[in-house]
Amino acid sequence: xxxxxxxxxxxxxxxxxxxxxxxxxxxxxxxxxxxxxxxxxxxxxxxxxxxxxxxxxxxxxxxxxxxxxxxxxxxxxxxxxxxxxxxxxxxxxxxxxxxxxxxxxxxxxxxxxxxxxxxxxxxxxxxxxxxxxxxxxxxxxxxxxxxxxxxxxxxxxxxxxxxxxxxxxxxxxxxxxxxxxxxxxxxxxxxxxx
Numbered sequence: 697x698x699x700x701x702x703x704x705x706x707x708x709x710x711x712x713x714x715x716x717x718x719x720x721x722x723x724x725x726x727x728x729x730x731x732x733x734x735x736x737x738x739x740x741x742x743x744x745x746x747x748x749x750x751x752x753x754x755x756x757x758x759x760x761x762x763x764x765x766x767x768x769x770x771x772x773x774x775x776x777x778x779x780x781x782x783x784x785x786x787x788x789x790x791x792x793x794x795x796x797x798x799x800x801x802x803x804x805x806x807x808x809x810x811x812x813x814x815x816x817x818x819x820x821x822x823x824x825x826x827x828x829x830x831x832x833x834x835x836x837x838x839x840x841x842x843x844x845x846x847x848x849x850x851x852x853x854x855x856x857x858x859x860x861x862x863x864x865x866x867x868x869x870x871x872x873x874x875x876x877x878x879x880x881x882x883x884x885x886x887x888x889x890x
Contacts, residue, residue: 700824703745704831709763709770717763719832730776743799746809808840826851830858835866
Protein backbone atom coordinates (compact mmCIF):
# COMPACT_ATOMS: atom_id res chain seq x y z
CA UNK A 697 0.00 0.00 0.00
CA UNK A 698 1.56 3.31 -1.13
CA UNK A 699 1.88 5.61 1.88
CA UNK A 700 2.08 9.41 1.81
CA UNK A 701 2.61 11.55 4.90
CA UNK A 702 0.61 14.77 5.25
CA UNK A 703 2.31 17.41 7.39
CA UNK A 704 -0.30 20.09 8.06
CA UNK A 705 0.79 23.68 8.71
CA UNK A 706 3.85 22.96 10.86
CA UNK A 707 5.07 26.54 10.52
CA UNK A 708 6.82 28.82 12.98
CA UNK A 709 3.83 31.14 13.48
CA UNK A 710 1.78 28.16 14.69
CA UNK A 711 4.39 26.10 16.52
CA UNK A 712 6.20 28.55 18.79
CA UNK A 713 4.96 30.80 21.61
CA UNK A 714 6.35 33.87 19.81
CA UNK A 715 4.38 32.97 16.67
CA UNK A 716 1.57 35.28 15.65
CA UNK A 717 -1.07 32.50 15.71
CA UNK A 718 0.49 30.11 18.23
CA UNK A 719 -1.31 26.84 18.95
CA UNK A 720 -0.80 26.32 22.71
CA UNK A 721 1.63 23.49 23.43
CA UNK A 722 2.50 22.95 19.76
CA UNK A 723 6.23 23.30 20.40
CA UNK A 724 6.05 20.03 22.36
CA UNK A 725 5.19 18.27 19.10
CA UNK A 726 8.55 19.11 17.53
CA UNK A 727 10.38 15.88 18.50
CA UNK A 728 7.53 13.75 17.11
CA UNK A 729 7.26 15.88 13.96
CA UNK A 730 11.02 15.63 13.37
CA UNK A 731 10.88 11.86 13.92
CA UNK A 732 8.09 11.50 11.35
CA UNK A 733 10.08 13.62 8.87
CA UNK A 734 13.21 11.49 9.35
CA UNK A 735 11.21 8.27 9.12
CA UNK A 736 9.66 9.41 5.85
CA UNK A 737 13.09 10.22 4.40
CA UNK A 738 14.59 6.90 5.55
CA UNK A 739 11.70 4.89 4.08
CA UNK A 740 11.22 6.88 0.84
CA UNK A 741 7.75 8.04 1.89
CA UNK A 742 6.79 11.29 0.20
CA UNK A 743 5.73 14.11 2.52
CA UNK A 744 3.02 16.50 1.37
CA UNK A 745 3.34 19.57 3.58
CA UNK A 746 0.60 22.19 3.57
CA UNK A 747 1.89 25.70 4.10
CA UNK A 748 0.03 28.94 4.63
CA UNK A 749 1.46 31.58 2.27
CA UNK A 750 -0.56 34.73 2.89
CA UNK A 751 -0.30 38.17 1.32
CA UNK A 752 0.01 41.08 3.77
CA UNK A 753 -3.62 42.07 3.15
CA UNK A 754 -5.04 38.55 2.87
CA UNK A 755 -8.81 38.23 3.29
CA UNK A 756 -8.28 35.55 5.96
CA UNK A 757 -6.96 38.28 8.25
CA UNK A 758 -10.54 39.50 8.68
CA UNK A 759 -11.09 36.32 10.73
CA UNK A 760 -7.63 35.60 12.15
CA UNK A 761 -4.67 37.75 13.21
CA UNK A 762 -2.08 38.19 10.44
CA UNK A 763 0.13 35.08 10.24
CA UNK A 764 2.38 33.14 7.86
CA UNK A 765 2.85 36.09 5.50
CA UNK A 766 4.85 34.82 2.52
CA UNK A 767 8.57 35.40 2.95
CA UNK A 768 8.48 36.10 6.70
CA UNK A 769 10.21 34.10 9.41
CA UNK A 770 6.83 33.03 10.79
CA UNK A 771 5.83 31.47 7.48
CA UNK A 772 8.82 29.12 7.45
CA UNK A 773 8.97 25.54 8.66
CA UNK A 774 11.52 24.58 11.33
CA UNK A 775 14.69 23.19 9.75
CA UNK A 776 14.13 19.72 11.29
CA UNK A 777 10.88 19.44 9.32
CA UNK A 778 12.40 20.16 5.91
CA UNK A 779 13.75 17.53 3.56
CA UNK A 780 16.56 18.20 1.13
CA UNK A 781 14.76 17.45 -2.12
CA UNK A 782 11.58 19.49 -2.07
CA UNK A 783 9.31 21.31 -4.47
CA UNK A 784 6.70 23.98 -3.79
CA UNK A 785 3.29 23.84 -5.45
CA UNK A 786 1.64 27.29 -5.52
CA UNK A 787 -2.10 27.84 -5.69
CA UNK A 788 -1.84 28.74 -9.38
CA UNK A 789 -3.24 25.83 -11.39
CA UNK A 790 -0.55 24.03 -13.35
CA UNK A 791 1.31 20.83 -14.03
CA UNK A 792 4.18 20.78 -11.55
CA UNK A 793 7.07 18.32 -11.70
CA UNK A 794 7.45 16.34 -8.48
CA UNK A 795 9.70 13.52 -9.69
CA UNK A 796 12.44 12.89 -7.14
CA UNK A 797 10.96 15.19 -4.51
CA UNK A 798 10.97 13.89 -0.94
CA UNK A 799 8.73 16.72 0.20
CA UNK A 800 6.03 18.57 -1.71
CA UNK A 801 5.04 21.86 -0.10
CA UNK A 802 1.47 22.76 -1.05
CA UNK A 803 0.77 26.44 -0.53
CA UNK A 804 -2.64 27.70 0.55
CA UNK A 805 -4.37 30.90 1.58
CA UNK A 806 -7.31 29.31 3.41
CA UNK A 807 -7.79 26.71 6.13
CA UNK A 808 -8.35 23.97 3.57
CA UNK A 809 -5.36 22.52 1.69
CA UNK A 810 -7.84 21.23 -0.90
CA UNK A 811 -8.45 24.88 -1.86
CA UNK A 812 -5.19 24.42 -3.79
CA UNK A 813 -6.63 22.95 -7.00
CA UNK A 814 -3.35 21.16 -7.71
CA UNK A 815 -3.76 18.76 -4.77
CA UNK A 816 -6.07 16.17 -6.42
CA UNK A 817 -3.66 15.79 -9.36
CA UNK A 818 -0.75 15.54 -6.92
CA UNK A 819 -2.48 12.68 -5.08
CA UNK A 820 -2.89 10.88 -8.42
CA UNK A 821 0.77 11.37 -9.28
CA UNK A 822 1.85 10.05 -5.89
CA UNK A 823 -0.53 7.06 -6.21
CA UNK A 824 -1.42 7.56 -2.56
CA UNK A 825 -3.43 4.74 -1.00
CA UNK A 826 -2.68 5.40 2.69
CA UNK A 827 -2.47 8.95 4.03
CA UNK A 828 -0.85 9.54 7.42
CA UNK A 829 -1.77 12.99 8.75
CA UNK A 830 -0.28 15.14 11.53
CA UNK A 831 0.17 18.84 12.36
CA UNK A 832 -1.85 21.80 13.62
CA UNK A 833 -4.48 22.83 14.49
CA UNK A 834 -6.64 19.74 14.93
CA UNK A 835 -10.06 21.38 14.70
CA UNK A 836 -9.14 23.72 11.82
CA UNK A 837 -6.57 22.93 9.14
CA UNK A 838 -6.05 19.30 10.17
CA UNK A 839 -9.83 18.82 10.13
CA UNK A 840 -10.05 20.23 6.59
CA UNK A 841 -7.24 17.96 5.41
CA UNK A 842 -8.63 14.74 6.89
CA UNK A 843 -12.13 15.55 5.65
CA UNK A 844 -10.86 16.12 2.12
CA UNK A 845 -8.69 13.01 2.19
CA UNK A 846 -11.52 10.81 3.46
CA UNK A 847 -13.65 12.00 0.52
CA UNK A 848 -11.05 10.53 -1.86
CA UNK A 849 -11.76 7.03 -0.52
CA UNK A 850 -8.17 6.49 0.58
CA UNK A 851 -7.18 5.07 3.97
CA UNK A 852 -6.60 8.03 6.28
CA UNK A 853 -4.71 7.71 9.56
CA UNK A 854 -4.37 10.57 12.03
CA UNK A 855 -1.34 10.53 14.35
CA UNK A 856 -2.92 11.36 17.72
CA UNK A 857 0.36 12.34 19.37
CA UNK A 858 1.37 14.37 16.32
CA UNK A 859 -1.48 16.90 16.45
CA UNK A 860 -2.37 19.82 18.69
CA UNK A 861 -5.61 21.72 19.10
CA UNK A 862 -6.68 25.20 20.15
CA UNK A 863 -9.96 24.11 21.76
CA UNK A 864 -10.10 20.65 23.34
CA UNK A 865 -13.87 20.22 22.99
CA UNK A 866 -13.83 21.17 19.30
CA UNK A 867 -10.89 18.84 18.72
CA UNK A 868 -12.78 15.96 20.35
CA UNK A 869 -15.71 16.57 17.98
CA UNK A 870 -13.26 16.48 15.07
CA UNK A 871 -11.78 13.16 16.23
CA UNK A 872 -15.22 11.62 16.77
CA UNK A 873 -16.42 12.68 13.31
CA UNK A 874 -13.17 11.42 11.79
CA UNK A 875 -13.63 7.96 13.35
CA UNK A 876 -17.31 7.86 12.36
CA UNK A 877 -16.35 8.64 8.75
CA UNK A 878 -13.94 5.69 8.61
CA UNK A 879 -10.70 7.38 9.67
CA UNK A 880 -8.18 5.58 11.85
CA UNK A 881 -6.49 7.14 14.88
CA UNK A 882 -2.90 5.97 15.26
CA UNK A 883 0.27 6.89 17.18
CA UNK A 884 3.80 7.87 16.33
CA UNK A 885 5.04 4.51 17.65
CA UNK A 886 2.59 2.59 15.47
CA UNK A 887 3.46 4.56 12.34
CA UNK A 888 7.23 4.22 12.79
CA UNK A 889 7.06 0.52 13.73
CA UNK A 890 5.99 -0.50 10.21
